[in-house]
Amino acid sequence: xxxxxxxxxxxxxxxxxxxxxxxKYCFSSLIATVEGNKVGPFGTVxxxxxxxxxxxxxxxxxxxxxxxxxxxxxxxTVKVFKGEILDTIVTNVTKLGFFCExxxxxxxxxxxxxxxxxxxxxxxxxxxxxxxxxxxxxxxLIRIRIIGIREDQESSQAIGSIKESILxxxx
Numbered sequence: 001x002x003x004x005x006x007x008x009x010x011x012x013x014x015x016x017x018x019x020x021x022x023x024k025y026c027f028s029s030l031i032a033t034v035e036g037n038k039v040g041p042f043g044t045v046x047x048x049x050x051x052x053x054x055x056x057x058x059x060x061x062x063x064x065x066x067x068x069x070x071x072x073x074x075x076x077t078v079k080v081f082k083g084e085i086l087d088t089i090v091t092n093v094t095k096l097g098f099f100c101e102x103x104x105x106x107x108x109x110x111x112x113x114x115x116x117x118x119x120x121x122x123x124x125x126x127x128x129x130x131x132x133x134x135x136x137x138x139x140x141l142i143r144i145r146i147i148g149i150r151e152d153q154e155s156s157q158a159i160g161s162i163k164e165s166i167l168x169x170x171x
Contacts, residue, residue, distance in 0.1 A: 001078070001079060001080070001081060001084060002046070002076055002077070002078050003042065003043065003076070003077045003078075003079065004049070004074060004075075004076055005039075005042045005074065005075055005076075005077050006072065006073070006074050007034075007039060007042070007045075007072070007073055007074075007075055008070060008071065008072050008073075009030055009033060009034055009070075009071055009073070010068055010069070010070055010071075011026050011029050011030055011033065011068070011069045011070075011071055012061070012066045012067070012068055012069075013025055013026060013029065013058065013066060013067050013069065014065070014066055015065045015066070015067075018067060022058075023055060026055075026069050026071060027051055027071075030048065030051075030071050030073060031048050034048065034073075034075065035047065035048060035075075036104060037154075038151075038153065038154065038155075038156075039075075039077065041079075042077045042079065043077040043078050043079025043080075043156075044077060044078055044079070044103060044104050044105070044156065045075045045076075045077055046075070046076045046077060046078050046103050046104075047075060047076045048073050048074075048075045049074050049075060049076060050073060050074040051071065051072075051073050052071065052072035052073060054072070055071075056069070056070060078102065078103035078104075078105065079156075080102070080105050080107075080146050080149060080156065080158055081146065081149070082146055082147065082148065082149055083145065083146060083147075084145070084146045085143060085144070085145050085146075085166075085167070086102050086107075086143070086144055086145075086146065086160075087102075087141060087142070087143050087170065088100040088101060088102045088107060088141075088142055088143075088144060088160075089101060089102075089139060089140070089141060089142075090136060090137065090138055090139065090140045090141075090142055091106075091138060091139075092138060093125055093126055093127065093136065093137055093138055095111075095120045095122070096110060096111055097109050097110040097111050097113070097114065098127065098136055100142060100144065100160070104155065104156070105155075105156045105157070105158060106155070106156075106157050106158070107144065107146070107157070107158045107159070107160045108157070108158075108159055108160065109144060109159070109160040109161065109162060110159065113147065113159070113160065113161035113162065113163055114127060114136075114161075114162055114163070115129075115162060115163050115168065117129050117130050117131050117132075118130075118134075118136065121135075124137070125137070134168065134169045135169070136168075136169055140169055140170075140171065141169070141170045141171060142162065142168065142169050142170060143162070143166065143167050143168060143170055144160035144161065144162055144167055145160060145161050145162075145164065145167055146158050146159070146160055147159050147160060147161050
């Protein structure tokens with residue numbers, strides 16, 4: 001699920017960036033620091049959309065030549081939840097299942113969580129439905145249900161399923 005979240009981040013600027021346009025350096029440093037990274041319970045920052053207009057003065061750090069700025073910003077974050085139904089893009093297909101992604105969250109759908117109507121076709125490298133003309137291949141838009149999540153400091157991984165009638169390829 002995507003959220004619009006207000007967050008804060010401390011940014012350190014080296015002395016060479018403390019010029020007339022230091023705010024520009026603060027904002028570019030903030031974007032480089034937070035986009036694509038996890039921010040606690042809010043999930044992963046996908047995009048910084050707005051900076052606070054109340055830009056406070058920085059503080060010089062004793063014993064260092066750097067300055068510290070505390071920046072408030074609004075960002076779009078993504079976090080997946082167990083039981084959530086998502087539309088994702090298939091990135092890789094194997095005989096053991098397929099991988100798909102939403103944001104930076106990688107989801108694996110194992111063959112035991114694929115409907116019995118689908119069989120793996122080795123020549124085409126896809127999962128093909130026996131009853132209809134549907135196929136699961138790379139770059140396909142597919143609807144899945146999250147059945148398990150593993151999160152660590154840098155990434156999120158999930159296990160998905162397409163065993164229900166409302167799930168599967170969207171084309």
